[in-house]
Structure formats: C-alpha cells, structure tokens
Amino acid sequence: MALPSSSSLxxxxxxxxxxxxxLERTSLIDEQVLSLWPSLTGCALCAVGGYGRRELFPxxxxxxxxxxxxxxxxxxxxxxxxxxxxxGMRVSQSVHTVEECNEVDDLNIELSISxxxxxxxxxxxxxxxxxxxxxxxxxxxxLARITRERHARFGNTVYHLEPNVxxxxxxxxxxxxxxxxxxxxxxxxxxxxxxxxxxIRTALHLAAGRDQNVLNFLxxxxxxxxxQFPDPSDLMGAWYREARPLHQACLRRLDELxxxxxxxxxxxxxxxxxxxxxxxxxVNGRIYFRAPTADPHQFLRIFEFIAxxxxxxxxxxxxxIGHFGNPVSITWQELSAIxxxxxxxxxxxxxxxxxxxxxxxxxxxxxxxLVIRDFYHRYTVDEHTLVAVTSAIQLRKENNxxxxxxxxxxxxxxxxxxxxxxxSGKGVPSEHHAEAxxxxxxxxxxxxxxPATQLETVLFLIRAHLxxxxxxxxxxxxxxxxxxxxxxAVGTSERLKLLTALTYCDISAVHPGALxxxxxxxxxxxxxxxxxxxxxxxxxxxAAEGLPARYLLTNTAEQIxxxxxxxxxxxxxxxxREGAPYRLTVVTPDRPFLMADIAGALAxxxxxxxxxxxxxxxxxxxxxTFSFDDPIRTLELNPGELVRLEAFIExxxxxxxxxxELLQGRxxxxxxxxxxxxxxxxxxxxxxxxxxxxxAEDRPGLLYSLSRFFSESxxxxxxxxxxxxxxxxxxxxxxxxxxxxxxxxxxxxxxxQLQKLTA
Numbered sequence: 122m123a124l125p126s127s128s129s130l131x132x133x134x135x136x137x138x139x140x141x142x143x144l145e146r147t148s149l150i151d152e153q154v155l156s157l158w159p160s161l162t163g164c165a166l167c168a169v170g171g172y173g174r175r176e177l178f179p180x181x182x183x184x185x186x187x188x189x190x191x192x193x194x195x196x197x198x199x200x201x202x203x204x205x206x207x208x209g210m211r212v213s214q215s216v217h218t219v220e221e222c223n224e225v226d227d228l229n230i231e232l233s234i235s236x237x238x239x240x241x242x243x244x245x246x247x248x249x250x251x252x253x254x255x256x257x258x259x260x261x262x263x264l265a266r267i268t269r270e271r272h273a274r275f276g277n278t279v280y281h282l283e284p285n286v287x288x289x290x291x292x293x294x295x296x297x298x299x300x301x302x303x304x305x306x307x308x309x310x311x312x313x314x315x316x317x318x319x320x321i322r323t324a325l326h327l328a329a330g331r332d333q334n335v336l337n338f339l340x341x342x343x344x345x346x347x348x349q350f351p352d353p354s355d356l357m358g359a360w361y362r363e364a365r366p367l368h369q370a371c372l373r374r375l376d377e378l379x380x381x382x383x384x385x386x387x388x389x390x391x392x393x394x395x396x397x398x399x400x401x402x403x404v405n406g407r408i409y410f411r412a413p414t415a416d417p418h419q420f421l422r423i424f425e426f427i428a429x430x431x432x433x434x435x436x437x438x439x440x441x442i443g444h445f446g447n448p449v450s451i452t453w454q455e456l457s458a459i460x461x462x463x464x465x466x467x468x469x470x471x472x473x474x475x476x477x478x479x480x481x482x483x484x485x486x487x488x489x490x491l492v493i494r495d496f497y498h499r500y501t502v503d504e505h506t507l508v509a510v511t512s513a514i515q516l517r518k519e520n521n522x523x524x525x526x527x528x529x530x531x532x533x534x535x536x537x538x539x540x541x542x543x544x545s546g547k548g549v550p551s552e553h554h555a556e557a558x559x560x561x562x563x564x565x566x567x568x569x570x571x572p573a574t575q576l577e578t579v580l581f582l583i584r585a586h587l588x589x590x591x592x593x594x595x596x597x598x599x600x601x602x603x604x605x606x607x608x609x610a611v612g613t614s615e616r617l618k619l620l621t622a623l624t625y626c627d628i629s630a631v632h633p634g635a636l637x638x639x640x641x642x643x644x645x646x647x648x649x650x651x652x653x654x655x656x657x658x659x660x661x662x663x664a665a666e667g668l669p670a671r672y673l674l675t676n677t678a679e680q681i682x683x684x685x686x687x688x689x690x691x692x693x694x695x696x697x698r699e700g701a702p703y704r705l706t707v708v709t710p711d712r713p714f715l716m717a718d719i720a721g722a723l724a725x726x727x728x729x730x731x732x733x734x735x736x737x738x739x740x741x742x743x744x745x746t747f748s749f750d751d752p753i754r755t756l757e758l759n760p761g762e763l764v765r766l767e768a769f770i771e772x773x774x775x776x777x778x779x780x781x782e783l784l785q786g787r788x789x790x791x792x793x794x795x796x797x798x799x800x801x802x803x804x805x806x807x808x809x810x811x812x813x814x815x816x817a818e819d820r821p822g823l824l825y826s827l828s829r830f831f832s833e834s835x836x837x838x839x840x841x842x843x844x845x846x847x848x849x850x851x852x853x854x855x856x857x858x859x860x861x862x863x864x865x866x867x868x869x870x871x872x873x874q875l876q877k878l879t880a
Contacts, residue, residue, distance in 0.1 A: 139319035173238035179326040280504030291364025428462035487548020499632035509630035539582035594844035717828035721780035722773035733841035798879035819850035
C-alpha cells in the first residue's frame with residue numbers, strides 16, 4: 122500500500138472536512154506502520170503527540186514511542202525506521218522505559234506532555250498499561266509556564282498579519298492545552314469551534330508541500346483558493362474570528378490554574394474582593410455583574426471599573442456584554458473618564474474583545490481584524506491601534522527623554538483618543554488614510570459632544586500622525602528647513618509634544634523592533650530642532666571655513682576637533698561606536714565618486730548604512746560621515762575586523778580596490794513580493810539643495826548605485842538619509858550643483874533616470 126503523502130491526498134479538499142481527513146490519514150499511516158513493524162518482544166509501539174491524537178496533518182511528523190527496558194534495540198529497530206523513511210514518512214522516534222515515561226522531568230517536559238495523547242499500536246499491551254498520566258500538580262504548572270512563554274514569543278496577541286496557525290495565540294496548540302488541562306483535571310471542558318483552523322493548517326501543508334505553519338501572504342492566497350474563500354482577506358477574517366475565542370478560553374484556564382496555586386494571587390483575590398460595590402462583585406480576581414440583567418450604562422461603568430483597577434472580566438460578564446448587539450451612546454465625560462484612568466488600555470482592550478467598542482463606535486468596524494499587507498507591520502490594524510494605546514500609557518512611566526515629554530504633555534487623554542482613531546481610515550477606500558481617519562473620527566466624536574477645542578486637537582493629531590516619521594526619515598533633521606516645516610505644521614510647543622509622543626507610540630506598535638535606537642535618535646533630534654525653532658529660531662549663516670551651519674549642529678565640539686586633527690595628521694579613516702550605531706569619518710581631498718566608493722565598501726563588508734553626510738571646506742577637503750550598524754555583530758564579536766574594515770575603506774578611498782567588483786558577489790535577497798520603486802524630487806524642501814527621495818526594494822549596494830548616479834551626473838551630494846521598513850529602502854539625497862539647487866528641467870530629467878535605474 123502506498124504511503125498517503127501530501128501528493129496523494131486530494132489537491133483541493135472541500136471545506137468542513139478537516140477532522141475526517143485527519144482521521145483517514147492517521148488510519149492509513151497506522152496500517153503502513155503496522156505492516157513494517159518487526160514484532161519485537163518486550164516492547165510496546167505507541168503513537169504520541171498529534172499522531173497519538175489521530176490528528177496527523179499532511180506533512181506533520183509521525184511521532185513514535187517505543188516503551189521497553191531492552192538495551193539491544195538499536196540493531197533490530199534500524200531496518201524498521203529506515204523503511205518508514207524510505208516510504209516517505211517524517212518519523213520522530215524515541216525509546217524509553219516505563220519508569221522514564223512515568224517520571225515528570227523538567228528537563229524533558231515535552232515527553233510527559235506527548236504521553237497525554239498516547240495510544241498503543243502494537244506490541245506488549247501489558248507494558249503499555251503500566252504507563253500512567255502524571256498527577257495534575259506535577260505537570261499542569263509546567264504546562265502553564267511553557268504556554269505563557271509561547272504566547273509571549275508571539276506578543277500575546279492573535280492579530281498577526283502572518284500568523285503561525287500551530288503555535289501562535291489562538292492556534293491549534295492552544296486547543297491542545299485546553300484538552301491537556303481537561304485530562305489532567307479529569308473534567309470536561311467546552312472547547313470553542315476550531316475546525317476552520319484545522320482546515321487552514323491542512324490547506325497550508327498541501328499548498329507548501331511541507332510542514333509549514335506560518336500563514337504568510339503567499340500562502341494566504343493559496344489557502345484562500347483551496348478553501349474557496351472569495352479573497353484572502355475573507356480567509357484571514359475567518360481565522361481571527363475562530364482564533365480569538367480559542368485563545369481567550371486558553372487564557373481563562375491558565376488564569377484559573379495559576380490562581381488556585383498561588384498564595385500571592387490568593388491574597389490579591391482577597392484584597393480585590395474588597396473592591397466589590399453595589400454594581401459589581403469581584404470573585405477570584407474577576408469582575409461579575411451583581412444584577413441578573415444589565416443595561417448599557419452598567420456596561421460603561423464596568424469598563425470604567427476595569428480602567429480604575431485593572432481587573433479582568435469574568436466569563437459570565439464577557440458573555441453578557443458580547444451578546445449585547447445594540448448601539449450605545451457615550452458622552453465625552455464618560456469616555457474621558459475611562460481613558461484618563463491608569464488601566465485605560467486594559468479597558469479599551471476588553472471593550473474590543475467583547476465587541477462593545479463597536480457598539481459605541483461602529484465607525485471602527487472597517488479596521489476590525491483588518492489585514493493590510495506589507496513587510497513592515499506585524500499586526501492587524503485594530504491590534505496595532507490597541508498596542509499603540511498601551512504604549513502611550515506606558516510611556517508616561519518610562520525613565521527616558523520621551524517619557525519626560527509625555528509627562529509634560531497636557532490633555533493626554535486627547536492623545537489616546539487620537540491613537541484610537543488614527544488608522545481608522547485604512548478601513549475605507551482612500552489614497553490618504555490620515556484624511557479619511559480625520560473624517561471618521563470627527564463623525565464619531567461629535568456624537569460624544571466633545572468640546573470644539575479638544576476635538577480640534579484630536580483631529581490635528583490624526584491628520585499629522587505621519588508627519589514626524591516622514592520628516593525624520595526623508596528629510597535632514599538638522600536642516601533648518603526641516604524644523605521650520607514641522608514648526609509651521611504644529612504651531613505650538615504643546616502640540617509638538619503631543620505629536621512627538623504619538624509618533625513614538627505609533628512606531629513602537631508596528632512591531633517590537635520597529636523603534637530602533639537609530640529611529641529613536643532621529644525622532645529626538647527632530648523634536649529638539651523643532652522645539653528650538655519654535656522658541657529661539659535657527660541660525661542659517663555659514664560657519665567657519667566655508668562649512669554650513671548644519672555642520673555645527675550635527676557635530677559635537679569633540680568631533681569637529683577630531684576632523685581638524687585628521688586633516689592635519691593625514692589620517693583618512695576613523696570608526697567609533699556611538700551607542701547602537703557606528704560612526705565612520707573619512708577626511709580626504711574631494712574627488713568624484715568618493716561617497717559612492719565609501720558606501721560600496723561598507724555594503725560589501727555587510728554593514729547597513731543608516732545615514733551619510735558630506736561637508737566640503739574652503740580648502741576642498743571633504744568630511745564624510747556615515748552612521749551604520751552591524752547586523753550580524755561582526756565587529757563586536759571579532760575586534761580585529763574593525764582594523765580590517767578601516768584598511769578596507771582606506772583602500773576604497775585611495776582607489777586601490779574596485780568597489781563595483783566587490784559588490785557583484787553580494788546577492789540580491791530573495792523576497793516573496795517585489796516593492797515597486799518610486800522616485801520623488803523636491804526643489805522647495807531646502808533653500809539651497811534639490812531633494813530626491815527614492816523608495817525601492819532594499820538590496821546590497823543600492824546606496825552605492827545611487828551615489829554613483831549623482832556623481833556621474835556632476836552633482837555634489839550634501840546629505841544622504843537612509844531608512845528601511847521591512848524590505849523597503851527609503852534613500853533621500855540632498856544634492857547641489859555649484860552650491861545651488863538644480864533647475865526644474867534637470868530635476869525632472871534626473872527623476873526619470875532614477876526611476877529607470879531602480880526599476
């Protein structure tokens with residue numbers, strides 16, 4: 122009998138039959154395994170894990186356990202296992218004694234968990250009967266711990282754009298945790314619907330032809346086709362609707378388990394019970410309605426109660442609120458009373474999870490579980506919104522300069538409401554989601570009777586919520602024109618602080634690593650420069666030796682002294698680490714293609730360039746500064762490499778190395794989607810330079826190619842700003858000719874040439 126591999130299963134299974142197909146596949150594998158088993162004495166051949174549960178997905182491992190005390194099994198088992206592999210099975214096998222199986226070992230807790238799903242296939246039944254389930258108090262705490270750790274690896278959220286359907290919150294592993302805890306407790310636990318999740322994993326294995334569990338954008342297209350969804354967005358919406366209650370059920374069981382075990386939690390429950398009032402009871406740390414029926418006003422009060430105390434809703438309260446499907450009116454006083462309290466983010470998330478937020482603001486329905494595909498964001502739009510709100514509340518507790526800005530910001534509730542609506546426009550067809558978000562927020566908030574001045578501030582923050590992130594990555598923060606542009610947009614120092622805090626939280630909520638130290642530095646520099654412009658103004662005269670004032674703003678006194686020393690001593694290259702990024706300084710007589718060769722040398726060495734700037738003094742010497750990071754920590758782990766990199770760059774500057782040849786060996790990274798290039802040109806952004814903004818798919822040597830283009834065109838590169846969002850590179854060049862901006866005709870021609878170059 123042929124092995125039922127992924128190729129022999131139906132290529133396009135009908136939806137709704139996942140459980141049946143898993144049973145059928147498991148039965149076929151059983152027959153194949155038993156036909157090859159050599160009938161060894163003193164052994165019990167067992168199926169464990171997913172195979173033991175009879176839930177064998179198309180490309181999953183076949184988990185086998187041989188229970189035996191024999192020490193001579195290696196030779197007789199080898200032909201059996203080899204035959205299974207030759208038949209195309211992915212076999213995962215282990216051999217243990219009964220004593221080893223019945224012992225709960227923290228170093229091998231996975232064995233004890235897998236044995237919960239054991240069943241005998243062949244061999245000594247009496248030996249199999251000696252296997253015992255571990256006691257609940259032995260295994261349940263470890264199971265809870267590793268489940269919490271797994272949830273934390275995925276940010277404790279269901280709403281990933283490319284979820285792992287097996288291990289992420291709301292995935293099949295949460296279902297198994299519920300079943301395992303039920304078996305350990307010997308009680309029946311109702312399990313939320315999960316057949317669609319099994320359907321998706323089955324389709325994912327079939328589409329990928331391997332044990333792939335990440336539902337990435339490419340696989341979303343394939344699985345939507347296989348499962349007959351009209352669009353991948355429909356598939357993902359169905360995934361979130363099924364994954365969310367499964368994850369919530371898992372969390373409730375973990376909370377109950379941990380609450381029963383912890384004396385600290387028991388003491389907390391006793392204290393929390395004292396918070397009970399005439400409307401709500403607090404039992405075991407969760408909030409219950411006292412009255413058998415509740416109206417919308419009590420619902421609002423229970424969310425204010427959460428915002429004040431940070432306690433979660435009981436399952437009964439969640440169900441009662443979740444089944445209430447009518448519109449709810451809320452006043453600005455009621456809304457601000459919630460968002461001004463210390464646990465406002467917990468209250469807003471509870472509103473979202475029960476669906477009550479949409480009862481209040483149906484205008485937010487468009488972003489509920491909304492997937493917008495890019496390689497930068499990690500979460501759905503609604504989850505990004507809630508993470509941003511949480512970040513904003515946490516920011517006021519942070520011991521850094523942005524925390525100081527947040528604490529100095531008046532009307533912080535307005536910032537939280539602005540974050541709640543800042544991306545709401547992504548749910549409607551519009552080229553400019555910020556403007557669409559303004560329209561949605563204005564319509565929704567007017568119903569709360571918010572005062573006009575406060576509404577104006579909220580709408581300003583929503584309209585401008587992309588402005589600082591745009592300027593800090595596409596404009597030079599040290600250019601007086603950049604600070605002047607932002608100052609004109611915000612108008613006051615108070616609004617600047619609000620917008621800075623919002624930008625910080627918005628970027629932080631994209632994904633855990635989005636707000637890099639470099640972006641943090643850029644945002645702070647932009648805030649400081651704009652704050653100074655609003656209060657003191659900026660000097661635009663030339664500094665000494667023909668250098669622009671920007672040189673004094675972007676370099677410390679120590680750095681300026683170092684530049685003079687390098688020129689005087691004839692030292693060409695210096696690399697220092699300044700915080701997270703490295704700073705490369707090259708001081709040398711000017712020549713054509715100098716910046717391109719330096720950029721190419723860094724790229725060929727595997728460095729990521731963050732920023733580049735060029736200054737030319739009145740003696741025609743150039744001061745080239747590059748900020749770069751080392752993604753695989755080559756320089757940190759191998760100190761000798763820093764010396765080699767300096768020598769490498771010196772050779773490139775002296776034209777002793779052909780940088781173009783070095784870059785040919787660095788391959789373009791593989792991607793599942795191509796970023797269409799875009800080139801914009803601006804003669805008004807800076808008084809003395811033309812600005813070119815190139816957005817393209819990132820690749821090694823991109824900055825080198827662009828720099829060579831400008832040099833070949835006879836332009837001087839004054840400043841380069843580099844930023845990456847996922848696989849998208851954003852490179853901004855300030856270029857001049859004879860110290861002035863380019864004329865309009867030349868600007869248009871060069872923009873068209875750059876478009877062809879990056880295509």
